[in-house]
Amino acid sequence: MLYREVGQFRTSYAADQAIFPIRQDRIGMLALLLVAYIAVPLVANEYWLSTIFVPFFVFSLAALGLNILTGYAGQLSLGTGGFMAVGAFTAYKLATAFPGLNIVLVFVAAGIVTALVGLLFGIPSLRIKGFYLAVATLAAQFFLIWLFVKVAWFQNYSASGVITAPPRAVFGHFFVTGPEARPAYKYWFTLTFAAVLALAAKNMVRGATGRKWMAIRDMDIAAEIIGIRPLSTKLLAFAVSSFYIGIAGALWAFIYTASVEALAFDIDRSFQILFMIIIGGLGSILGSFLGAAFIILLPIFLNNLPNQLGLHVGVALVTNLQDIIYGALIVFFLIAEPNGLAALWRIGKEKLRLWPFPH
Amino acid sequence: MKLRKLAVGLALTGAIGWATGGGPVFAQNEQFIPRLVYRTGPYAPDGIPFANGYADYLDMINARDGGVNGIKITYEECETGYNNDRGVECYERLKNHPPTGASLVDPLSTGITYALIGRATADKIPVVSMGYGRADASYGPVFRYVFTFPVTYWAGADAIIEYIGSQVGGMDKLKGKKIALVYLNAAYGKEPIPTLKALAARYGYIFTGYAVNSPGIDQQATWLQIHQANPDYVLMWGWGVMNSTAIKDAASVGYPMDHFIGIWWSGDNPDVEPAGMAAKGYKAAEFHGVGANYPVIQDILKYVYDKGHGHGTKSSVGGPLYDRGVINAIYDMAALRTAQKKFGDKPLTGEQVRWGLENLDLTDAQIKALGGEGLVTPIHLSCEDHEGNGNVRISQWDGKTWHMITGWIVPDRTFLREMYKESAMQYAKENNITPVNCAEVHASR
Numbered sequence: 001m002l003y004r005e006v007g008q009f010r011t012s013y014a015a016d017q018a019i020f021p022i023r024q025d026r027i028g029m030l031a032l033l034l035v036a037y038i039a040v041p042l043v044a045n046e047y048w049l050s051t052i053f054v055p056f057f058v059f060s061l062a063a064l065g066l067n068i069l070t071g072y073a074g075q076l077s078l079g080t081g082g083f084m085a086v087g088a089f090t091a092y093k094l095a096t097a098f099p100g101l102n103i104v105l106v107f108v109a110a111g112i113v114t115a116l117v118g119l120l121f122g123i124p125s126l127r128i129k130g131f132y133l134a135v136a137t138l139a140a141q142f143f144l145i146w147l148f149v150k151v152a153w154f155q156n157y158s159a160s161g162v163i164t165a166p167p168r169a170v171f172g173h174f175f176v177t178g179p180e181a182r183p184a185y186k187y188w189f190t191l192t193f194a195a196v197l198a199l200a201a202k203n204m205v206r207g208a209t210g211r212k213w214m215a216i217r218d219m220d221i222a223a224e225i226i227g228i229r230p231l232s233t234k235l236l237a238f239a240v241s242s243f244y245i246g247i248a249g250a251l252w253a254f255i256y257t258a259s260v261e262a263l264a265f266d267i268d269r270s271f272q273i274l275f276m277i278i279i280g281g282l283g284s285i286l287g288s289f290l291g292a293a294f295i296i297l298l299p300i301f302l303n304n305l306p307n308q309l310g311l312h313v314g315v316a317l318v319t320n321l322q323d324i325i326y327g328a329l330i331v332f333f334l335i336a337e338p339n340g341l342a343a344l345w346r347i348g349k350e351k352l353r354l355w356p357f358p359h
Numbered sequence: 360m361k362l363r364k365l366a367v368g369l370a371l372t373g374a375i376g377w378a379t380g381g382g383p384v385f386a387q388n389e390q391f392i393p394r395l396v397y398r399t400g401p402y403a404p405d406g407i408p409f410a411n412g413y414a415d416y417l418d419m420i421n422a423r424d425g426g427v428n429g430i431k432i433t434y435e436e437c438e439t440g441y442n443n444d445r446g447v448e449c450y451e452r453l454k455n456h457p458p459t460g461a462s463l464v465d466p467l468s469t470g471i472t473y474a475l476i477g478r479a480t481a482d483k484i485p486v487v488s489m490g491y492g493r494a495d496a497s498y499g500p501v502f503r504y505v506f507t508f509p510v511t512y513w514a515g516a517d518a519i520i521e522y523i524g525s526q527v528g529g530m531d532k533l534k535g536k537k538i539a540l541v542y543l544n545a546a547y548g549k550e551p552i553p554t555l556k557a558l559a560a561r562y563g564y565i566f567t568g569y570a571v572n573s574p575g576i577d578q579q580a581t582w583l584q585i586h587q588a589n590p591d592y593v594l595m596w597g598w599g600v601m602n603s604t605a606i607k608d609a610a611s612v613g614y615p616m617d618h619f620i621g622i623w624w625s626g627d628n629p630d631v632e633p634a635g636m637a638a639k640g641y642k643a644a645e646f647h648g649v650g651a652n653y654p655v656i657q658d659i660l661k662y663v664y665d666k667g668h669g670h671g672t673k674s675s676v677g678g679p680l681y682d683r684g685v686i687n688a689i690y691d692m693a694a695l696r697t698a699q700k701k702f703g704d705k706p707l708t709g710e711q712v713r714w715g716l717e718n719l720d721l722t723d724a725q726i727k728a729l730g731g732e733g734l735v736t737p738i739h740l741s742c743e744d745h746e747g748n749g750n751v752r753i754s755q756w757d758g759k760t761w762h763m764i765t766g767w768i769v770p771d772r773t774f775l776r777e778m779y780k781e782s783a784m785q786y787a788k789e790n791n792i793t794p795v796n797c798a799e800v801h802a803s804r
Contacts, residue, residue: 051451055444096789149544149570156789159553159782160493160546162473166789178790179481257447259473261546263573264443300448303438315438316398316407 003353036191041184049183057194058251059296063276063288064201065244071282072205073237074217075125079137081269082144083242084249085262086114089154091250092163096156103168111247118242125234141270148262162261165254177254186255202285213237281340290341299326390706393453393461394436395446401574402441402599404629405680411671412684415659422662427695428704446471454482459706463487465687469547480504484709485716489687490646495782497746500794506716508738509749510646514770515622516551518751519644520558521768523592534563539590541605544570548596575601578608586612595621602630610637627680631756639758644751647686649761651677654730686735693721742797
C-alpha cells in the first residue's frame with residue numbers, strides 16, 4: 001500500500017546508490033525533518049522540548065558514536081562515559097578560556113579533542129579484541145573520570161567540582177546556553193547537531209570507510225588479506241566514534257543540565273549507551289535513535305503515566321513499577337528481535353514492500 | 360489489527376494531549392509546591408523521612424488551618440533518585456503546574472541544586488537549599504533566586520572546627536592536629552573542602568580528604584588508610600547508606616566514635632542503628648532541635664496520623680531527618696506568609712515568593728506561635744544575605760537516642776561572608792551576571 005514501488009525506475013548508478021533509493025523513504029524522511037524542525041517546536045510545550053527531546057538527541061548522538069565503533073567496526077568499548085566527560089570538560093575549558101569563541105566551534109573543537117583522546121585509548125585495540133578490549137576501554141573510563149575529579153584545573157577550581165555552562169549564543173540573540181536560552185533554541189540546536197552528524201555517519205558507513213570497518217568487524221584476518229590496514233581503520237573508527245561521543249558529552253553538559261559534575265559520566269553512563277545500541281540495533285544508524293528513545297524516553301513515559309491517567313500512586317511504587325516494566329520490556333524486545341529495534345523496522349518494511357502478498 | 364490501530368491511536372492522542380499541556384482542571388485558590396523526593400535507591404533511607412516530614416506538615420496545615428491564610432497548599436512528589444538529570448526532569452515537569460506554577464523548589468540534593476540554579480533563576484522560581492547546596496549562593500546580590508538558610512556547609516565546617524578547638528583546649532591548640540574528612544565523592548561532599556583548607560591555613564591543623572564513591576557501600580580501604588594515618592578527628596559528609604557503612608567500618612578499625620563527627624545529613628537514626636552499640640558516642644552537627652515533643656509535631660500526630668493520613672509510620676515521627684523536613688516546610692510557609700503580607704492572600708508566583716524569602720524575618724515569638732520553639736532557629740534574611748544567622752549544635756548518639764552536648768556554636772560569619780562573596784563574584788563573572796545593588800533594592804521598598 002504505502003510502499004508500492006511500481007514505476008520507480010533507477011536509470012543511473014547515482015540514483016541506485018542514493019541514501020534512500022525508494023521514493024517513499026525520501027518523502028518520509030523529508031516529512032520527518034519538517035515535523036521535527038517546524039511542527040514539534042510549534043506544538044510541544046517547554047517540558048517536552050527541553051527535557052524529552054534534548055536528552056533524546058544527545059543520547060542518540062552518543063549511541064551513534066558508540067555504534068560506529070562497536071556496531072560497525074566491531075570494537076567493544078566501555079569508555080563512552082569517559083569520552084563524554086572529555087567532550088564536556090573540553091567544551092567548558094574552551095568556552096571559559098575563550099569567551100569570544102562561537103559555541104558551535106567550541107563543540108566541534110571538543111569533539112576533535114575527544115577524538116584525539118579516543119585515538120590514544122584505541123591503540124590497545126590493535127593487539128586485543130572482544131572482552132579484553134572492553135577491559136582496556138574500561139580503564140579509559142575510570143582514568144578519565146578520576147582525572148576530571150582530581151585535577152581542579154578542569155573545573156576552573158570550582159569548590160564542588162561542578163562545572164556550569166556559561167551563556168553563549170550561536171549568533172545574535174540565539175542563546176543556546178545560559179538563562180536567556182529558550183527551549184526551542186536548545187531544541188533546534190541539538191536537533192541540527194544530531195541531523196547533520198547522523199547524515200555524515202550514514203554516508204561514512206555506506207562508503208569505503210564503512211565497508212572497511214565492517215570488513216574488520218566480520219573477520220579481521222580476512223580484511224587484512226584483502227588489503228585493509230587494521231591500524232588506520234581501527235584507529236579511524238575510534239577517532240570518529242569519540243568525536244561523536246565528545247560532542248554528545250558537551251551537549252549534555254551545556255544544553256541539557258547546564259551544570260554537570262564528572263560523576264554524571266560514570267560507568268553507568270557507558271552501560272546505558274551500550275544498552276541503547278544493543279536494544280536499538282548494532283550496526284544501524286536508525287537503531288541508535290530507536291535505542292536512545294527506548295532507554296531515555298520509556299522510563300520518563302512510564303513515570304508520568306499514572307499521573308496522566310489520573311491515578312494517585314505513591315512515587316516509590318511508581319518508580320519501582322517503572323523499573324519492573326522497563327526491565328520486562330527490554331527482555332521482551334530482545335526475545336522478539338535479538339538484532340534490535342532497527343531489525344524490527346527492517347523486517348516490517350520488507351513486508352510492507354511486498355504487501356499485500358508477504359511471504 | 361484493528362485493535363492495534365486503536366491502541367496506537369489512543370497512545371498518540373494521549374501523547375499529543377500531554378505534550379500540548381492538556382490536563383485536569385485545578386481550583387484557583389491553591390498554592391502549588393513541587394516536591395523533589397527520593398523514596399527509592401541508595402539514598403532512600405534518608406530521603407523518605409525528610410519527604411514524609413515535609414508532606415505531613417503541609418497536610419497538617421491544610422487540615423488544621425485550611426491552608427495558609429485560606430490558600431490551600433497543594434503539592435506533587437516526583438522521584439529523583441538523588442540523580443541530577445532526573446531532578447532536572449522533575450523540576451521541568453512540575454514548574455508550570457497550575458494555578459501559578461511552582462512557588463519554590465527544595466531540591467534536597469546539592470547536585471540538583473547546582474543544576475537548577477541557572478534554570479530556576481531564568482524561570483523566576485526560588486531555590487531553597489536548606490542546609491545544603493552551593494554555599495556561595497548565600498551572597499544574594501549575585502544569586503537572586505537561591506537561598507541557603509539557616510547554615511551552609513561552609514558554616515557547618517567552620518562550626519565543627521570551632522567545636523574541635525574547644526575540645527582540644529583552644530583554637531591555638533589545633534596546630535599540628537590531624538583532621539580528616541570522609542566525603543561522598545559528589546558536589547555535596549566536596550562543598551566543605553575549601554573552608555576546611557582555609558581554616559587549616561589559619562589554625563595550622565593538617566587536613567586530609569578521603570573521597571568515597573557513590574553509593575558508598577565499599578569503604579574498607581578508606582578506613583584502613585584512616586587507621587594508618589590515625590587522625591585526631593574525622594569529619595564526615597555522607598548521605599544514605601554511606602553513613603551507616605562508614606560508622607560500621609570506623610568501628611571495625613577501632614576508631615574512637617567520640618572523635619568522629621558527621622554533618623547534619625549524617626546524623627539520623629538509620630545512620631547509627633545498623634552499627635548497634637558500636638555507634639555509641641558518635642557525634643553529628645545539627646542546626647535545629649530534634650524529637651517529637653514540640654506542639655507542631657504533636658499537631659501533625661493529631662491532625663494527620665490519628666486520622667490515618669500519615670505518609671510514614673507513627674514511630675518515625677520526630678527523627679532528625681523527619682523534623683528537618685517539617686522545619687523546611689515551616690520556613691517555606693513562613694516565606695509564603697511574608698509574601699502574602701505584601702501581595703495579598705492569593706496564589707503567589709515564584710517571583711513574589713522570592714520577595715517573601717528575601718524579607719523573611721522569623722522571630723522567636725512567631726516560632727513559638729507556630730509551635731516550633733526549640734525546634735526551629737530564628738531566621739532573618741536580607742538582599743545581601745540569603746543564609747541568615749543559623750547556628751550549629753553538636754549532638755551525640757548514646758546508643759538509643761540523640762543528645763545535644765553543646766550550646767549553639769556561632770560560625771565565624773565575617774570570615775565566611777568574605778569567602779561567599781569572592782566565590783560568588785567569580786560565578787557572576789563567568790556567567791555575565793551583574794550583581795544587584797542592595798541599597799537600591801532596600802530603597803525601593
